Amino acid sequence: AQSVTQPDIHITVSEGASLELRCNYSYGATPYLFWYVQSPGQGLQLLLKYFSGDTLVQGIKGFEAEFKRSQSSFNLRKPSVHWSDAAEYFCAVGPAHGGNNRKLIWGLGTSLAVNP
Amino acid sequence: GAVVSQHPSWVICKSGTSVKIECRSLDFQATTMFWYRQFPKQSLMLMATSNEGSKATYEQGVEKDKFLINHASLTLSTLTVTSAHPEDSSFYICSARVWGQGASTDTQYFGPGTRLTVL
Numbered sequence: 001a002q003s004v005t006q007p008d009i010h011i012t013v014s015e016g017a018s019l020e021l022r023c024n025y026s027y028g029a030t031p032y033l034f035w036y037v038q039s040p041g042q043g044l045q046l047l048l049k050y051f052s053g054d055t056l057v058q059g060i061k062g063f064e065a066e067f068k069r070s071q072s073s074f075n076l077r078k079p080s081v082h083w084s085d086a087a088e089y090f091c092a093v094g095p096a097h098g099g100n101n102r103k104l105i106w107g108l109g110t111s112l113a114v115n116p
Numbered sequence: 117g118a119v120v121s122q123h124p125s126w127v128i129c130k131s132g133t134s135v136k137i138e139c140r141s142l143d144f145q146a147t148t149m150f151w152y153r154q155f156p157k158q159s160l161m162l163m164a165t166s167n168e169g170s171k172a173t174y175e176q177g178v179e180k181d182k183f184l185i186n187h188a189s190l191t192l193s194t195l196t197v198t199s200a201h202p203e204d205s206s207f208y209i210c211s212a213r214v215w216g217q218g219a220s221t222d223t224q225y226f227g228p229g230t231r232l233t234v235l
Contacts, residue, residue: 032222043120043209043228044160051222090159103150104224108159 002027004093006107013081014115021076021110023091032094033074034104035065039087047089050074061085086114119143120212122227129200130235137195137230139210145190146212150224151183154207166193200234207231 005024013019025031032051036044048059055067065076074091088111092104119142129135139149147168152160164174164185172185182204184196193212197204211224 034223036226041228043122044211044226046223046225049223103162103165106159111157 002093002105004091004105004107006089006091006110008110009108010111010113012113012115015083016080019076019078019081019085019112021089021091021112023074023076023107025072025074025091025093025105027072027093027105029095033065033067034092034094035059035063035074035076036090036092037061037087038090038109044090047076081112081114083114083116086112088112118212118214118223118225120210120225120227122208122210122230124230125228126231126233128233128235131201132199134196134198135200135232137197137208137210137232139193139195139212139227141191141212141225144212144214146193146214147190148213149187149193150211150213151185151193151195152209152211154209154229156207160209163195197232200232202234205232205234 003026007022034049035047037047038044047063048057048065050057050067058064063078065074067074088109090109091107094104121140123138149166151163153163154160162175163178164172166172166185166187168187168190174180187193207229209229211226214223
């Protein structure tokens with residue numbers, strides 16, 4: 001079955017600390033991977049995506065993610081968290097090939113709180 | 117670039133009435149738009165895929181007569197919740213798919229969502 005697992009429902013870090021949000025997927029085809037962030041009252045914003053090539057991808061707001069095929073993971077990282085990073089983070093996977101509609105499968109999200 | 121708007125941002129209606137939510141791609145054309153529903157503290161649930169000029173494709177368990185989708189142009193898709201009931205209260209989010217030369221450009225851009233409350 002196709003699925004995306006974000007093991008951590010809620011994470012709290014101190015401002016300035018490093019962050020890693022985990023994402024594991026189960027997908028039968030070559031995956032196309034995304035991380036989105038949803039701030040309170042705002043829409044989902046694309047942080048970064050992986051399609052092919054370099055397995056370490058850089059995104060906006062200082063985020064990066066590493067695709068590890070052997071571990072079926074696509075973990076999101078940031079070396080130094082800012083208070084404004086407090087939000088809900090979603091990992092999603094879709095098909096890399098074919099399909100006009102290219103539906104995404106979503107994880108349940110990780111809620112990030114940042115202590116001052 | 118790649119801005120998606122939704123209108124209204126929130127709506128309160130009486131049970132039994134119908135509500136229309138608009139989703140617009142402001143600076144690009146979107147042949148495909150998606151409609152999601154999000155419950156509090158939960159992930160996004162795909163309701164349907166809307167393709168310009170054709171009927172929407174609904175996910176299993178979503179009533180197509182309840183949630184009417186129209187994708188009349190390359191920049192506008194609408195979701196109408198017909199005969200709304202309190203259990204339809206939720207956060208509805210649309211996204212528009214951008215794709216160009218090669219799948220690496222294929223990305224969904226999301227609207228800010230519409231909070232529907234049915235009394």
